[in-house]
Amino acid sequence: MRNLPDAADLLKTARDGLLNGLLPHLPKEHHYTALMAANALAIALREIQSDAGHAQAEATLLHELYGSAAASEGVDAFATRLAGDLRTGRFDARLPEVGSLLLAEVSARLRVSNPKYLKQAGLA
Amino acid sequence: MDAKTETTGQPDIAGFAAAFLQQETGAAAVEVLGCKRLGGGAIQENLLLEVMIRGGDWDGRHELVLRTDSPSGLAVSLGRAEEFAVLKVAFAAGVTVPEPLWLYRDSGAPGGLGKDFYLMRKAEGSAAARPLVRGELSAEARDALLAELGAELARLHAVRPPVAGLDFLPLPDGAPALSRVKEYRRLIDAIGRPQPTLEWALRWLELNAPARTEVTLTHGDFRTGNYMVADGHLSAVLDWEFAGWSDPLEDIGWLCARCWRFGAWEHEVGGIGGSAALARGYAAVAGQPFDLDLLPYWKVMGTMRWAVIALMQAERHLSGEQPSLELALTGRMLPEIELDLIQEIQTIEEERARHA
Incomplete structure (x- = not known):
């Protein structure tokens, strides 16, 4: 019911x-x-x-950076690992690419928090 | 503004201040005619005191602002005694600030107030951001105001360490930009939730940090909403609790960051206008312009600062320390700030690629 x-x-x-x-x-x-x-x-x-947009953006980010093996890690562990890897310079050679992937994930969160902002930023 | 129309329900602090004033000014008597809470920071409390001083050097009627810690104080900024010292240095350097007059230091002894406060002259005008940003001023008036803001910053940035009385302000260890990156990482770690986008931006800020180590006195929160304007002209720079020694461009980057344009994104400097007028006013006082090429970097640093502050504010709600709708919603602003960070850095990189 x-x-x-x-x-x-x-x-x-x-x-x-x-x-x-x-x-x-x-x-x-x-x-x-x-x-x-x-x-x-x-x-x-x-x-x-909200649809699965955010989960999808996170999964893409995960896959692009760590390959399919990392998918089993879970989102929280993945966020911790990515944060640490960025700080220690593991992605220095790919920073612009990582930025674009992060932008997709951030945009998905913004569609929930403040879709108007996304529009003002030219991304809606 | 009629101070008598509204009371704060705080006769204690007004009465205490009157007795303090009587002692400081050698007056025969001090009468409080009005006491009103002024809008302001979440951390400090500002009271407008209208007093009649009888006898002594200050004989007559005065409008003073009393600044003290609010009950929900947060220990991240300068204390009132330190802020008073900075305000005195800024005033002496010719920065347009409310004149700092008297500092009360609480000794913890019985009969004291239990906290420090200071009194300053009341400044005319309003600090409200939205009327300024939403087209209250003509284009010429905007440029004139921006030049005034530039001139104020230049006067402040002429103050170099060491300065007697400001030895409580730590000097950055090496390049101020790298020192900030370290500080923000430490604050993010203290909260203990992973922040991939902020780490991405911090790494970029680290790899692209300007090597220069020049430091001056900086305001630390110089933005629209923290200065007062009367009849289109700057009348006071307020809220000095984040002052310190840093790269002077940090103040300018903060003022120009997207988060302080109050929606008027087309006006780079605090939602008021373009950086050319600001730079003109700055150069007129400093004798040389600030480095416009480095401004985009320091705008990113300003946006990063706001991200860290937003995280800390949200954490006060999340931890249960101070449940608050406003703090909770600040947490939900994080993706906006993250978007700003990514776009600001991408713009710099695209610009760089064009010129490569």
Whole structure:
């Protein structure tokens, strides 16, 4: 059995209530907090609705840099390894290429956190 | 601004400051006419005090700003006594700052306030960034303001070590750029979460660090939002808690980094305008321009600094030390900063390839 309305519906409805029902009645000094709350709800909504884009970007990054053998390492271990390898200069000869791969991964996270920013940066 | 219309609910600190002022100025009496909290940093608390001083050298009505640590203080920046010392040096060097007047040092003895504070003259104007960035000023007024900002930086950067009274500020060990790379790695390690994109950018900053070791007094947080403007002209440079000895271009890179343009990306210098006007104002005081070729490097360093600050702010929320919606959302800004870092570095590399 599914719980209905689902989480996405609840977040969207809560955000609409906050922006349209509550915000107009709040004193001005509380608008900033209300807008931050609305933003947090919007991010959470995009996060639960997001496709596999981010996981895919991470997998590509992993594969390009470490080959198929590293895929079993898991994302957290991989991030630690990549961070260490970058610091110690293991990828010095490939820095521009690694930058492009990281850009794809960062863009995937931005599609959830702030898609407008991606657009302003000419990447949407 | 009517100081009496709003109270802070802090009669203690105002009353304490009045007694302190009476003693410092040799007044017969000091009456607090108003006390109001001013907007400002999350770390410091600024109170506007309107006082009537009777007798002594300061006889009359005065508007003063009292700056102290807020209850949720964070020990990453200078303390108030150190900030007061820096402010005095900057004031003496001709930088437009609120004149620092008196420092209260708490000895920890009973009857004390329990924390340091200092008093400065109130500066006119507003530090709000958005009106400045959103077209309140004409193109000519923007260029004039940028030239003033350049001139202020040049006056500050004329101060070289050693300076009596500033011996608490550490000198960078070698090139300031490499010293920063080390510091940021240490701060990232202290948080303990891997940051591949930041490591990528830090490695680039390390491999491309300028060799120069020239250091001057730097503000450390010179950006739109931290200076006041009255009638289109700069009226005060605020928030000196991150001052230190560093490469002077670090201040300029921070001011020009994308994160301090408040959305007005087309205006490189703090969302106000182009770097030519800033450089002109700087050269008029310094006698020589700053190195525009090195500015892109220091913009990347500025963006890196913001990434590290954002991580630290988010960590205060994540660790449970200070649960806060604002700090939580700052954590979600990290990909924006990472994107800036990658794009800024890619632009430099593309430019370099074109000229190779």
